[in-house]
Every structure is written in structure tokens, then in C-alpha cells.
Amino acid sequence: MEAKKGPYLYGLIAEFNNEHEVVEAAKKVKSAGYTKTDAFSPFPMHAIDHALGIWDPRIKWFIFCGGLFGCIFGFSMQSYISAIDYPLNVGGRPMISWPQFIPVTFECTILGAALTAVFGMMALNGLPQLYHPVFSVPGFERASQDKFFLYIESKDPKFQLEATKKLLEELGPNAVSIVEDMRDDH
Amino acid sequence: MAGIMKNTDHIETRLDAVRMPALMLGLVGLGACAYSYSLDPKNMLASYLYALMVWVSLTLGCFGISLLHHVVRGKWGLSLLRLVEAGGGHLNLLTMGALFTPILLNMQTLYKWAIPEVLAHDHVLQHKAIYLNVPFFVGRTVFFFLSWAFVAWVLRRSTLRQDETNNDAEYAWRTNIATPTLVYFVLSITSAITDWVMSLDAHWFSTMYGVWFIVGQGLITMAFCTYIICSKRDCSPYKDFVNPDLTKDLGNFMFMFTMLWGYTSLSQYLIIWSGNLPEFISYYVDRAEGYWNVMGAFNIVSQFFIPFILLLAPRTKALPNMLIKVAGWIFFVRLLDLYWNVIPTIRSSGFHWTDIAAVVGIGGVWFFVFGTEVVKARLTPQYDKRLTEVAHH
Amino acid sequence: MATETKYEEKYNEPILTGNQSHEVITDRIGSIVLSQEKHPNIWWGFIAFGVMFTPVLVFSIAYLVYKGIGIWGNNQPVAWACDIINFVWWIGIGHAGTLISAILLLFRQQWRNSINRFAEAMTIFAVMCAGLYPLLHTGRPWVDYWIFPYPNILGMWPQFRSPLVWDVFAISTYFTVSLLFWYIGLIPDFATMRDKTKGGVAQKIYGVLAMGWRGSARHWHRYEASYLILAGLSTPLVLSVHSIVSLDFAVSILPGWNVTVFPPYFVAGAVFAGFAMVLLFMIPIRKWYHLEDYVTIRHIDWMSKVMLTTGLIVFYGYILEMFYCWYSGNIYEIYLCINRLSGPYALSYYALIFCNGIAPQILWSPKMRRNIPVVFTVAIIISIGMWLERFVIIPVSLHRDFLPSSWGMYYPTFWDYSMFLGTMGFFTLLMFLFIRFVPMLNIFEMRDLLYKLNIDPSKGAGHTNVESSKKGGN
Secondary structure (H helix, E strand, C coil): CCHHHCCCEEEEEEEECCHHHHHHHHHHHHHCCCCCEEEECCCCCHHHHHHHCCCCCHHHHHHHHHHHHHHHHHHHHHHHHHHHHCCCCCCCCCCCCHHHHHHHHHHHHHHHHHHHHHHHHHHHHCCCCCCCHHHHCCCHHHHHCCCEEEEEECCCCCCCHHHHHHHHHHCCCCEEEEEECCCCCC | CHHHHCCCHHHHHCHHHHHHHHHHHHHHHHHHHHHHHHHCHHHHHHHHHHHHHHHHHHHHHHHHHHHHHHHHCCHHHHHHHHHHHHHCCHHHHHHHHHHCHHHHHCHHHHCHHHCHHHHHCCHHHHHHCCCCCHHHHHHHHHHHHHHHHHHHHHHHHHHHHHHHHCCCHHHHHHHHHHHHHHHHHHHHHHHHHHHHCHHHCCCCCCCCHHHHHHHHHHHHHHHHHHHHHHHCCCCCCHHHHCCHHHHHHHHHHHHHHHHHHHHHHHHHHHHHHHHCCHHHHHHHHHCCCHHHHHHHHHHHHHHHHHHHHHHHCHHHHHCHHHHHHHHHHHHHHHHHHHHHHHHHHHCCCCCCHHHHHHHHHHHHHHHHHHHHHHCCCCCCCCCCCHHHHHHHC | CHHHHHHHHHHCCCCCCCCCCHHHHHHHHHHHHHCHHHCCCHHHHHHHHHHHHHHHHHHHHHHHHHHCHHHCCCECCECCCHHHHHHHHHHHHHHHHHHHHHHHHHCCCHHHHHCHHHHHHHHHHHHHHHHHHHHHHCCCHHHHHHHCCCCCCCCCCCCCCCHHHHHHHHHHHHHHHHHHHHHHHHHHHHHHHHHHCCCHHHHHHHHHHHCCCCCEHHHHHHHHHHHHHHHHHHHHHHHHHHHHHHHHHHCCCCCCCCCCCHHHHHHHHHHHHHHHHHHHHHHHHHHHCCCCCCCCHHHHHHHHHHHHHHHHHHHHHHHHHHHHHHHHCCHHHHHHHHHHHHCCCHHHHHHHHHHHHHHHHHHHCHHHHCCHHHHHHHHHHHHHHHHHHHHHHCHHHHCCCCCHHHCCCCCCCHHHHHHHHHHHHHHHHHHHHHHHHCCCCCHHHHHHHHHHHHHCCHHHHCCCCCCCCCCCCC
16 A cells, blocks of 8 residues: 555664663654554563553453363263263263263363464464565574564554654664565565 | 551551451350250251351461461462461461360260260271270360461461561571471361361261362462452552552462362362262262252352352453452352351251351351451561562562 | 562572573573584483384384283283383373473463473473373274264264273373473574574474564564463363373272372372472483573472472372271271282382382472482482382282282283383483474573563572562563
8 A cells, every 4th residue: 555665665674782772662663653563572571562552362362262162062072972972871870971071071171272372373473474574684583582673564654764764763773674575476 | 566566557457347346246146056055956066067167267278378378488478468367376276276165065966976876886987986086086176276376376476576676587487387387287187177077977088178178278268368458458558569460369369279179179079979989979968969959059150160250351350349259259159168068967957047147156256356366467567578569660 | 578588598599690691591502402512422322222212112012012912911900000000100290391381380480481391391202101001001002093082984982981081182182282382382492593593404494393483572472472371271281181190090999099189199299200300301401511500409499399399298198098098997998008008019108108208308408409419319219109109009909909809919021111111212212302403491481581580680589489580571
């Protein structure tokens, strides 16, 4: 939609030396009104979430539903098998021996919730995604080691290549780079 | 001591306001019990034992949590230390021990194994008689209460001393006392609960029972403390540190104990139900008929599922008002659960008005002692500033 | 806080020492994976042990499948013996991994960060070893898939009222969740390895394993939420797994098995054995790989405390068993105790009491908890003790049950030993391959730890209390 930026420009990224600088910078970028922002850090930082206003509660609800599904599935599967499809008298216990169905129901609940937690997290994060334009940024390999990056997407309504670049440079980064898609077949 | 008593902690919280009304109610309740005893001793003693179990479990839970706090020294423990010190202090332990007298004087009414004629015709009971006999039973109960009260007194003195002197050596001293006591605590309660409740049906036994009872104590105590802390959150000193972090911790402890309660109850039931051996199932057979069955089902839902679902939500643990309701509910359901555990073995007819009279009677005395004790010290330990420090963080 | 440190100083070593920065941490841990030079020669020794004994396992299994489970020593009346003992032993060892990674995360114990990866790997490998036994014990391992409820033309379903079927669900869920938990924790570290390697196959492999992780704050946000919930799910899961293992016994009516306290008692025993095994591996490895800055003496102290606590719970279990056997007044129950104390296997019971009941008591002394040879020795004794515990529970209860005419004895055969040794070799092989190719400490959590300690340095000196290591930063 931002045709004037050209199809290859993804955004601007600034590299910082430590966690405090990047959090301060993030706060300023947020107060400047940018919303399509991101940060890259070698470990999770709540401060950055607060600074950039990152909040996504969906995963918790997904997991809850996954667990609930597992629970209902587990119990009804056992009841169906033991009482309807192949009723079998074991030691004179009732067909639906609920106390003895609890362990499997429980395991199914946990399995449902855990699978949802893992695959839901991946799906929401869009992983696996082996290539991303930020990987082409010089020095970005340090993002997984000891450097911190702040990123503003070109899709942001306030994004202006020059003005945004100037803003980022004023925040005291090591370097500001343009994020572009380097693939030929883009 | 006087200097410390002139503290401002109680001006707003007024936890001692409960004393006189509680004492009144207590005396009325105990009076009603005494009257009822003259009509039907067995009925009254059943109610009385049940009520004792309720308040003893709260007292011992308080004592146990204070021991645990002295061992692990968690920050969460600081917020409720003075409550559990008062609730599980030496005075309450001694009072509960003293209130055992009517039971100890009427062993034969409640415990079949104490009746010589029954004993003479039951070789299993004869086998157990070395352990289950009246003098030993009485001796154990008295000894347990005295020993618990002694340790509670020693630890309480130490925290009060540290409040005044700020001497850090007290910390180590308490840990050294509390750690072995915690071991003794678990063993003694296992023995005590075997005596008081398990031996009501002298043929039945379950190795899980002591664990189950200890978990129940933890649950009722956490509910009790959470209730007080959350309902007094606008009063000094609680207003300085009751924040979402603390309520989350308190909620999580209730959550944990709720799950442990479910875990121990289910394990015991599942194993006994699956084994289906005559000498094991008598306990559940007593509780499987008529309204006992309904009450058991109600207990499962209300003691496990309702608090579980409520406490699973982070929102519940962030809102003190919500947490108060959950804590109150848990406390109430603990009363029902203990009822379901104690009464059916003695009395198959179900509810009797003395049940309430006894709970109110002993509870009144309990709250009177609690109110008396709790105002004798600051509501938070003064020597450890971690609570308020984090509030400013 | 300040008031407390005076007393605490004496025994309160920091949980992270040395001159640390994000770069140093990344390099110290990451470089172990990237270069063979960082590995001492003894690494080859253990690999050799693994390579030697894994074939023993393979051959034992092959012969078992060829010949049938009659080659083991178990037969009526002792139908369950070494296979189930080893199954329970291995699965118990695995539990420490989940406990360290999940429960301590929930309790916000920062000391877990440097040992959780290692312990989780142990969990996965131990569960693999454990799972072999019941699968083989079915007798026809080639149709083991029958135990899963899938619609089939045989019209056959599992019998859901049997604890053995619960076991299948518990162990397979446990394995799946542990693997996922471990892998999720590894993704950011795989990304680090991808970025640290300079091209080549290694980079490609780490790149694929990292799945394109780029450390985005939006990703971290969901990652943390999901990781924390996984920890929350793993905690009841780990309790349930060993509880269900205990129900394999407790649901029966055999004296010595039909014990209501079995579930928590087994869980405590599992944690006890698991921590012993973590220490057995961690103590030499921190020395060989110079990780003393990350796995400090305080970690060892903490793990010893956990061992002491769980050991006391286990001991409480022994007391309960003995007391209620007597209290029951049931002749079979009473005979069980007599047989344990004076039967043909009495020695194993006394050895058990020594190993699990008496030896760990030395850990009451803070000085002994910091004495590495002592802790190491105690850990060995506990590992043996926990094997003995299962021996006392399983064959000793089985060999003399209700009818004296059906009593018998149990002696393990060569194949019982070879298979146990084989699983040990297999486990060692996997552990040392893991050390070679996967960052054995959680790098990003160590950075996180450093970050939090920097926010509040007083927490670095730390307290020995549960909540002091509260997360900062918000």
C-alpha cells in the first residue's frame, strides 16, 4: 500500500549495545507514534514488551481450548470404547468406571494443552520461517548473542524513510540499516 | 515488650475486635453442647469431635505454615507470619488440647476399640491394643499438643525478640529448630490423625490419610490467611504490600493446595476403589449411601473443580475482592469435607443441630485466643524488609 | 534484605560468578559445541563406553525378541522383576529434569537456569531407556501398537480400566511433552549456534533446527507465555506420570502393593533418584568443562537440600508402610513386613534403609552439602538405594504372597544384567553426544539471569529463600 517506498523496502533497523539503550529507544519510538515496530534481543525482556506495547493474550485461550478438547476427547473416547463399542465387564466395575478413567483423561488434557502451546506459539509467530529480510542486515547475527535491535516496519503509517531514519539515528545506535528483501524472486 | 505492643498496626485492622463477640458465641455454643450432652452424649460427641477437627486442622495448619516459613524463609511467608503465629501459637494449641478433654473422658462413646467387650471378641483389635488403648491414646494426644505448643512458643519468642533486637542470629536459630520440628510435625500428625479419626473405624486404615490431612490443613490455613490479608488490604500495614504480586502468590498457594487435595483424595479413592478389598472399603462404604454420597460428589465439585477453575485464571489472583470470595468458599468447603470425613463413621443419621453448635463453640474460643494473640505483635516482622521493599520496586 | 545477608554471607555463594557479560556467556557455553578441542579426552572415554555397551543393549533386545522373555529370570510367582525395576528406576531418574525445568521455573528459582537443559536432556534419554522395558515385556513387541486405541479391523480396544494402559498414555504423553519442552527451550540457542557457526553443514543444521528464530520481541512475548504454561502443564504431568507408575502396583490387591500412599511416595522417590543422577553427571562435567562459574557450589547445595527433603519423604513412606502393615492386623500385610525384615531378601531391605534412609542424613550439615566428594558419594548411594527400593517393592512382595504353596524365589539372569548395562551404555552415549552437539546450559536463560542480576545485584548474592529470586524487570 505504501507504493512510493518501493516493493523491496521492509523497514529500518537500529543496532544497540545493551538492553537499557534499546528500551529507552523503544519508548521514544513508541511515543513518536510508531505502531508497526519490533525489537530483536538475545533473551526475552518484559521491559521491551511494555515499551513497545506488545500484548497478545490469544495463546492462553488457545491452550485452554486445547486442554479442554483433550479432556473431553479423553473421557468420551474411553466411555465410548468401554461402554458402547465393546462393553466389557472387568471385575464387576461399572461400564463407565469414572475413577479409573481419570488418569487417561488427565494425560489427554495435558497432551492437548501442550501440543496447542507449542504449535499455537509457532503458528502465531509464523515459524518455521527460515528466511526473513532482517537476516540480511549486517551484524544481525549478534541479535542472538549480545546485541539489541529496534525495527520499524515500512508498513507503519508514520513511516517516512528519511524522517524515520533520522529519528532512529538520534537514539544513539551503533548503526541504522535499511531492511530489504535480497531475494531475486521477490 | 510494651514498646512493641504500642504499634500502629492494629489501629486500622482491628483484628482483635473479634475477641468479645467470638467469646460470647463460643460460650453459647459450648453451653449448647453441654446441654446436648446431657440429652444424647454420642450425638454431641460426634459433633464435638468434628468441630475439634476443623479448628485443630486450622491451628496445626497455621503452626505448620509457620514452620515451613522458618525453613524456607520465602517472602510470601512474611505477609502471613504473624497471622499463623497467632493462629498456630502455643496458646491456641494448648486451648485446642484442653478442649480435647470431653473426648478423652468419653473414649468408649466414640471409639469402639476402647470398649472392653468389643475388644474381647475382636482379635484384630487385640492385635492393635498395644497402640490403640486409652492411656496411650490420651498420652499421645497430650504429649503432641504440649510438644507442638512448646516449639510454637520458642519460635514465637524468637521472632518477637528479633523484632526488638534485630539480631540476625535468630534466623539461623529458628531454622535449626523448625527444620527437625517439621519432620516431627509430619510424623506426629500422621499418628494423631490415625488416633482421632482413622481409629473411629478401627479396622480401616490408609497410609495416605496423614498426608491427606496435612494437605487439608494447608488449604484451610491459606484460605484463612488470604481472607484476612485481602479483606484488610486497605488497612495499614497490609496496604503497604498487598499488591498483585502478593495476591498472586497467595492465590497460587491455594491453587497448589487445592490440586494436592484433589491428588491425595483421588489417589486414596482410586486405589481403594480398584482394590475393592473388604477391610479397605469400609470407609467409603459408610460414605456411599444416600445423602453422604451426594455430599461426597458435592465435595469433589466444590472443593476441587470450582476453586481450580477460578484460581486457574490470572484475573482471580489479581483481584483481592475475587480472592476473598474464593478463600471464603474454600474455608466453607473444608468444613463440609471434614464433616464428610468424621461424621459418617459415628453417626449414620446425618445432620444434627449440635454440629453447628460445636463448630461455633470451639470456633468462638479459637477466635478469642487468636484475637488476643495477634495484637501482641506487629502484623509483619520488622526485621525483614523484603515485603515493603518489593512494593516500592 | 540487608539485615539478612550478614548471616547468609557465610553460606550464600552467588549463583553466577566470574566476569560475565552476554558475550562471555554466549562464547563460553556455545564454543563447547563448536569445537572438539573444548572437550577433554575423557569425553572419548565415555563415548567409547557408550559405543561399547549400546550394542549390548541391541543384542539383548534382538535375542529377547528372537527367543522370548523367558530368557529373563522372572517367572511365576515373580512375574515382574528386573524389567519393571529398571523401568521404574529409569523413569524416576527422568523426573528430576522436569522438576528442575518446570517446578522451579514456576517457583521463580533462578538457580535452575544453569542446570535445566542438562536435566531435561537426561529426562528424555532416561524415558527412552525406561520405555524399552514395558514395550519388550509385552512379549510380542512387534504388535505393541495394539495398546493404542485406534480403530482397527480386529475390533480390538485397549482395556481402559487397567493401569498398564494408563501407563502407556502417561509415558507417551510425558515423552512428547518433555521433548517439546526441551526443543522449545533450545530454539533460541539453536539460533545462537546458527549465528555463531561460520557456514558449513553445521550452520545449515542449526539453522533448520532454529526454524528461523530471530529473537523478535513479538515472538519472545508469545514464546515466554507458552513456555511458562508448558512448565505449568509439566508440573502436574510429572506428578501424574510417577503416580500412574505407582498405580501399576497400588491398584492390585497384593500386600505391599495395595498402599494408598504410593502415588506421592513414588513421586518423591523419583525426584530423589533424579537429583542424585543430575549430581552424578553435573559434578564431573562442571569440572571437566570449567563450568564452575555457572554451576556453582550453591547449586550443589540446593540440589543436596532437595535430595535431603525428598529422601525424608521417602523415609516417611517406609515408616508408613511398616507401621500400617502392623496396624492393619491383616496376616498377609503383617507377613509382608516380616518377610522384608527377615525373609531371604532381608539384606536388600536393610541396604535400602541404609542407602535411602540413613546415608542422605549427612546432608543436614551445610558443610557436607558443600563437600563435593561427599555429595557425589551420597548421590551414588542414593542411586543404588532407589534401585533397591523398587527391588524391595516388586520381587520381594511378589515372591511370597497369599499361598505358601505358590511361593518362589527370583534370580536375575545374564540377560537381565546385560540389558541393564546396555541401557546405561545407551544413556551415556546419548548424554555425551548431547554435550558435544547441543549447548548443555541454556544460553539465553543465562543471559536473562545476568540481565536480572544486573537490575538488582543484591539478588546475585541471593538468599536461600523461595521467593527472593523473583523476576525483576516489570
